[in-house]
Amino acid sequence: MSVLSLQSVSLAFPVDRDSRRTRLVLDGITLHLASDEFIAVIGRSGSGKTSLLNLAAGFLKPTSGRISVDGEDIGGPGADRAVVFQDDALYPWLNARDNVAFPLKLRGVAKQERRRRAGELLAKVGLESAGDKNIWELSGGMRQRVGIARALASEPRFLLLDEPLGALDALTRARLQQFLLNVWSESRTGALLITHSIEEAMLLATRVVVLAPNPGRIVADIPAGFGRQLLAGKPLQEIKDSPEYRRLHDGLTGLIHTDSEEAA
Amino acid sequence: MSIDAGTIAPAAPVGPEAAQPETVQAKRSHGTLPISLATIAAIVAGWSLASAYGIVSPLFLPSPLTVLKAIYNVAINGFVDSTLAQHTLASLLRIFAALAASVAIGIPAGLAIGTSRIGKGILDPVVEFLRPLPPLAYLPLIIIWIGIGEASKITVIALAMLPPIILSTAAGVKSAPADFTNAARSFGAGRLQILLHVILPGAIPSILTGTRIALGAGWSTLVAAELVAASQGLGFMIQSAAQFLVTDIVIAGIIVIAAIAFLLEILARLLERWFVPWAAHR
Numbered sequence: 001m002s003v004l005s006l007q008s009v010s011l012a013f014p015v016d017r018d019s020r021r022t023r024l025v026l027d028g029i030t031l032h033l034a035s036d037e038f039i040a041v042i043g044r045s046g047s048g049k050t051s052l053l054n055l056a057a058g059f060l061k062p063t064s065g066r067i068s069v070d071g072e073d074i075g076g077p078g079a080d081r082a083v084v085f086q087d088d089a090l091y092p093w094l095n096a097r098d099n100v101a102f103p104l105k106l107r108g109v110a111k112q113e114r115r116r117r118a119g120e121l122l123a124k125v126g127l128e129s130a131g132d133k134n135i136w137e138l139s140g141g142m143r144q145r146v147g148i149a150r151a152l153a154s155e156p157r158f159l160l161l162d163e164p165l166g167a168l169d170a171l172t173r174a175r176l177q178q179f180l181l182n183v184w185s186e187s188r189t190g191a192l193l194i195t196h197s198i199e200e201a202m203l204l205a206t207r208v209v210v211l212a213p214n215p216g217r218i219v220a221d222i223p224a225g226f227g228r229q230l231l232a233g234k235p236l237q238e239i240k241d242s243p244e245y246r247r248l249h250d251g252l253t254g255l256i257h258t259d260s261e262e263a264a
Numbered sequence: 265m266s267i268d269a270g271t272i273a274p275a276a277p278v279g280p281e282a283a284q285p286e287t288v289q290a291k292r293s294h295g296t297l298p299i300s301l302a303t304i305a306a307i308v309a310g311w312s313l314a315s316a317y318g319i320v321s322p323l324f325l326p327s328p329l330t331v332l333k334a335i336y337n338v339a340i341n342g343f344v345d346s347t348l349a350q351h352t353l354a355s356l357l358r359i360f361a362a363l364a365a366s367v368a369i370g371i372p373a374g375l376a377i378g379t380s381r382i383g384k385g386i387l388d389p390v391v392e393f394l395r396p397l398p399p400l401a402y403l404p405l406i407i408i409w410i411g412i413g414e415a416s417k418i419t420v421i422a423l424a425m426l427p428p429i430i431l432s433t434a435a436g437v438k439s440a441p442a443d444f445t446n447a448a449r450s451f452g453a454g455r456l457q458i459l460l461h462v463i464l465p466g467a468i469p470s471i472l473t474g475t476r477i478a479l480g481a482g483w484s485t486l487v488a489a490e491l492v493a494a495s496q497g498l499g500f501m502i503q504s505a506a507q508f509l510v511t512d513i514v515i516a517g518i519i520v521i522a523a524i525a526f527l528l529e530i531l532a533r534l535l536e537r538w539f540v541p542w543a544a545h546r
Contacts, residue, residue, distance in 0.1 A: 059446050079452030089443035092542035093465045103451035105461070136545035154451045 002070050002157045004033040004056060004081065004190060009065030010215075011051055022063075024215035025051050029065070031209065031218065035157055035190040038181075038227060040201035041209045044256060048216025049194045053162050056192060057083050069157070079103065082151035086163040088143040090135045096146050097122060097131035103154035121149040124186075125179070141172035145179070152187060159184070161193040165200065177203055178230070185231050198252045202226055202245065203236075210255050220255055224248060326512040331519065334512035343513055344504045346496050352520065354496035358414070358489070359482050362421035366478060370426050371471060374433020379463065387430070395427040399485040403492070412493035424485040425478035432474025436467025469536070469543035476532045483525050498524075 009029040012022040026048045033039050033056075043049050054060040055067060058077035067074050069081070077083075082103070090099045101109075101118035109117070122128050125145040130138065138146065144164050151159055161180070165173045181204055184191045195201050201208045204227050210220040226239050239245055308328055314320050315327035322330070339348040346354075376383030377391070403420050410416045440463060448462045490499030498521050505513035536543065 057446070057450055059449070077446070077449035077452075079450075081450060083447060083450040085443045085447060087441070087443060089441065089447040091444065091462070091465070092545060093468075093540070102448075102461070106448070106451055106453045106457055134542065134545075136542060150447075150451075160450070 002035045002080075002190070004158050004192075005066070005068050005071075006031045006052075006056065006062075007066045007068070009055060009062045009067060011048070011055060011060065012063045026055070027215040027217045029216070029218060031221075033158060033190045033192055036188065038184055038191040038193065038204055038206045039209055040193045040195055040205035040207070041211060042195055042198060042201045042252065042256065043211030043216070044213055046216075047211040047213040049211055050162060051216065052211070053083075053160050053192060053194050056158075057081055057160050079107075079154045080157045081160055082154045082156035082158075083160045083162060084144070084147045084151050084164045086166050088140075088147045088164075090143055090146055090150070092135045094135070095131065096127065096133050096135065096138065099135065099146055100149045100153050102150060107154075117153065118149075121153055122146075124152070125149045125183070139172075140168050141176055144168065144176060148180070148183060152183070152189075156189055158190040158192065159187075161191060163194050163196065166196060173200075180204060181227055181231060198249060198256070202248060202252070203230060203239075208248075208252065210252065212255075220252075222248065222252070323509060323511060326515065330512045331515045334510075334516040335520070338501070338513060338516060343501055343510075344495075346501075348501075348520065351496055351498050351501045351517075352524065354494075354500075355486055355490070355498045356524070358417055358421055358497065359479070359486060361418045362425055362482055363475070363478065365418065365422040366425040366429050367475065369422075370429030370474075370478075371433050373426075374430045374471075375437060375459065375463065375467075377430065377434040378437025378467070379459065384434075391427055391430050394423065395431070399424045400488050403488060407492060417489040417492075417494070420489045421482050421485045424481045428474045428477040428481060429471070430474075432470045432477070433467055436470025436474075437463055439470065440466040469540045472532065472536050472540065476529065479528055479532065480525070483521065487521075 006029050009026060010024065011026040012024050015021045015023050029052065031039070031052075041049050041052060051060060055062055058067075058074050058081065074081075090096075091102065094102065097115065097118045098105075100121050101114040104114045104117060119128065119131060122131055125148060127142060127145055127149070130142065130146075135143065135146075147164065148159075165176050165180075168176065177200055180191075180193075184204075191204075193201070193204060202224050205224055206227060208220070208222050208224050209218055210222075211217065212219045226245060229239055230236065311325070312328055315322060315325050315330075326334075335348070337343075338351075342348070342350070373383075373387055373391075377387050378384075399420050402423065403416075406416045406419050406423075410419060444462050444466060445458055448458050453461070486497070487499035487502065490497040491503055494500040498517050502514050502517035502521075505511075505517065
């Protein structure tokens with residue numbers, strides 16, 4: 001089992017281009033993601049959620065602190081941590097299948113094998129017949145599924161999900177939440193999900209981490225078991241009606257709410 | 265969502281919504297076609313009347329029919345030792361040789377400007393020096409350096425084509441969303457892989473636009489380049505005809521150049537539609 005670790009990680013950005021003054025975006029973040037966990041990070045805009053993901057992905061370098069996988073410092077982005085983006089970031093010059101096969105192409109996998117594995121992954125995300133489709137012919141929900149299949153193609157140890165369902169309509173979003181949960185439980189990769197939605201965080205994650213802004217810091221790290229209940233086949237409405245669900249929902253809402261009053 | 269975006273912010277189409285204003289524009293350009301045809305007809309009619317009633321001397325303005333005859337005559341019998349096809353071929357060969365050279369140099373140069381600080385530092389002043397210069401200004405220098413042969417003509421045309429190709433390549437590189445390169449990096453791509461599989465394909469629509477602009481610049485330089493020691497070419501044909509005051513052939517040459525430029529433009533647009541159909545959907 002692998003562990004992605006952030007240890008006392010801080011991140012500061014320059015206030016503007018010419019000045020030496022900096023603004024602290026994240027302060028003293030310590031977070032360990034094991035490969036059987038699903039961590040959801042919630043927090044208001046400006047709490048540094050996306051910066052946290054960009055650090056874990058290696059797109060940003062921490063100002064201080066360590067980021068490591070199994071004790072080894074990450075030098076930058078790597079195939080062990082695949083990212084799914086909010087704006088899908090699929091390549092429009094490739095069709096759906098070639099987008100999924102892209103990470104395999106980078107690794108020099110032969111064309112026949114690439115096609116076969118991409119086909120399998122597309123089937124896994126329920127898009128087996130969409131392989132030859134152009135990206136712009138796909139709906140937002142389908143695009144995100146292609147994006148997830150592409151991330152899985154690089155056989156990562158961790159999936160980093162940057163609000164992948166943020167731009168979808170409510171119905172598609174609900175369907176894809178269930179889908180994401182299934183993908184995670186089958187692929188046995190650790191997942192780090194950035195989201196605005198308390199409900200989404202609670203239904204998917206095994207742990208919900210709350211970030212408070214100015215500077216971004218962890219104010220709560222709460223275990224949640226609703227995703228596993230959902231996977232075990234418990235009806236969604238029953239879960240949402242349960243007292244534990246309501247209690248956690250109220251608690252998390254309170255945490256984020258208090259925080260916004262503080263800022264105002 | 266697309267309807268919302270369309271009604272709230274029609275000025276800034278993004279993603280799939282970009283298709284919407286395009287179709288609107290297509291309708292509009294179809295709507296102007298009869299007007300444009302009427303304008304052309306009016307110009308030809310005015311031209312016919314002017315020459316028929318002797319308002320302008322035929323020496324300065326031969327009638328449209330005379331010009332048509334001149335085109336036919338040059339096509340069959342030729343002018344200054346070559347037929348129209350030979351003149352056209354000579355010009356096209358120069359244009360395409362120059363295009364090949366400027367693409368071969370311009371795309372790597374544009375990639376260097378767009379992707380590297382050092383590349384930008386080195387090449388920016390060179391491009392900015394070259395870009396505003398009229399080709400006629402450096403033509404004599406090129407002739408001093410490499411003589412009056414074919415090479416100097418192609419060089420001058422290529423130099424005129426180079427800046428648009430370099431700048432459009434660099435612009436295409438910069439217009440790529442950061443997520444495109446970040447995604448590739450998170451799948452383990454190296455620098456060269458990102459350049460070849462992400463940055464270059466992403467820049468191709470912009471490069472094709474630059475090539476179209478470069479072809480325009482190339483045509484306008486062609487005539488100047490063929491003024492010096494050429495024995496074939498549309499520019500040379502016009503220049504020779506002007507010296508003998510054979511105005512009908514001068515006008516014929518101008519019309520042929522315009523027609524070829526028009527056809528090349530259509531060809532470039534078709535290539536764009538074939539090779540980068542996704543550009544319209546960005």
